[in-house]
Amino acid sequence: MSRRKNAAKSITGRDGYFVNQALLYGIAHIQSLPDHMQEWNNMRDMCLIVRTRASVFTIPQIIAVEQHTWKSLTLWPEPDEYLTDEDKTQRDKFTANLDQLKTDLDQFMRHMESSRKIASGEIGGAKYEVRGETHPRVYVYRKVGNDFVGKVTQLGAMPLEGLVRTLAAEVLRA
Known part of the structure; x- marks a missing residue:
């Protein structure tokens, strides 16, 4: 086996x-x-490598590193005059996605801290959780590849099992 093939093979x-x-x-x-x-x-150059290799994990990794190091990162450290219009567009789009995920994560964490799980289980290949005391919400989700697909709605007059089955059918089609 050539050295080149060994170097490209993932160890873990x-x-x-x-x-x-x-x-x-x-x-x-x-x-x-x-x-x-x-x-x-x-x-x-390290920033360029990360930007070039960006995947669905990159933004969550940036958030985790920023939380662990207490340092806000920039993957475009160059001054604007050194960036092409395409670079600026890519930077602005990436930054907007990062900011939106941070906002969504903050809202989700505040919601999870303030809500209490009152039921959970699995129906038809989808998992569900009911959270909240005053206005319970039903979360139905399943794993698709490396991501989760889910639906959420407020628990109303419909019986829990029927609501979960309805949401599960939508999630399973995704």
Whole structure:
């Protein structure tokens, strides 16, 4: 077997995930240093690698690294005059997605902290949870590949089992 084939083979099956995470921690560290100590070229290239290898995990990884390091990251450290219009568009779109996910995550965490799970189970291949005391909400979800697909609605007059089956049918079609 050639050396090239061995080098490309994943050791854990999650090598790319860990490499991306390690790069993000490295970027956070370099960006936290005083300006005169930052290895700017290395950090810029690390940012380029992360941007080029971006996956569905990149934004959640950035959020986790920022929470662990207490450092807000930027993957476009270059001044605007060094960026093409395409780079600026990509940056603005990525930043908007990151900001939206942070907002959604914050709202979700506040909601989860204020709600209490009062029922849970599985019906027809989909899991469900009922949370909340004053206005209970029904969450129905299933895992599709590496993501979760779900539906949520407020628990009303319809019996729980019927509501869950209705939502589960929608989730299973996704």
